[in-house]
Amino acid sequence: MARLRPRAGKTLQLRLPLTSAVLSIQEDGSFAPAAPDARVDATLIPNPLAWLAASDARFIAGGEDAVLAKELAEILGKMRWDVEEDLSRVLGDIAAHKLVSTATGVLDWHRNAAETIARSWVEHWQEEKPVLAQPEQVQPFFNEVGEVHDRVEQLEQKINQLSTKQ
Numbered sequence: 001m002a003r004l005r006p007r008a009g010k011t012l013q014l015r016l017p018l019t020s021a022v023l024s025i026q027e028d029g030s031f032a033p034a035a036p037d038a039r040v041d042a043t044l045i046p047n048p049l050a051w052l053a054a055s056d057a058r059f060i061a062g063g064e065d066a067v068l069a070k071e072l073a074e075i076l077g078k079m080r081w082d083v084e085e086d087l088s089r090v091l092g093d094i095a096a097h098k099l100v101s102t103a104t105g106v107l108d109w110h111r112n113a114a115e116t117i118a119r120s121w122v123e124h125w126q127e128e129k130p131v132l133a134q135p136e137q138v139q140p141f142f143n144e145v146g147e148v149h150d151r152v153e154q155l156e157q158k159i160n161q162l163s164t165k166q
Contacts, residue, residue: 001030003029003071004075005027005028007071008026008029009024009025010024010041011025011039012024012031012040012043013043021033022034022038022040040064041065042064042068042072044069044072044073044076083100084097087099087100
């Protein structure tokens with residue numbers, strides 16, 4: 001909230017898959033619904049792939065005030081919602097804990113499955129149907145390119161020396 005206080009009065013549009021919300025930053029750094037005719041300063045769109053990968057780039061930032069959008073994306077991307085605490089007020093402690101632990105298990109399973117599938121495809125594309133090169137296959141090429149680059153620089157220097165002598 002302290003980081004948002006200097007941005008009081010700015011508005012954020014949070015675009016979700018089925019809905020959108022326009023929020024205004026308050027004097028204390030909190031969010032409140034913005035006036036219906038409020039001009040949107042920054043837009044954030046959740047990045048679903050980043051949420052699955054537990055990345056810090058959880059939002060795609062845009063809008064007129066790019067600096068504000070980037071800062072809000074960073075702040076909101078690092079926030080962690082204590083779902084269990086909020087659910088416990090409605091469902092009770094035990095039910096909230098069970099629900100959150102089950103949901104966490106399902107999300108972890110999905111994340112692990114996606115990683116396993118991605119690793120399998122990479123291996124398939126490197127071994128079975130070589131489309132992707134392995135690092136040890138590419139390194140000699142990089143070394144040769146570096147040598148050619150050095151030779152071209154030496155040749156340029158020679159040409160420059162010969163041209164200045166004349």
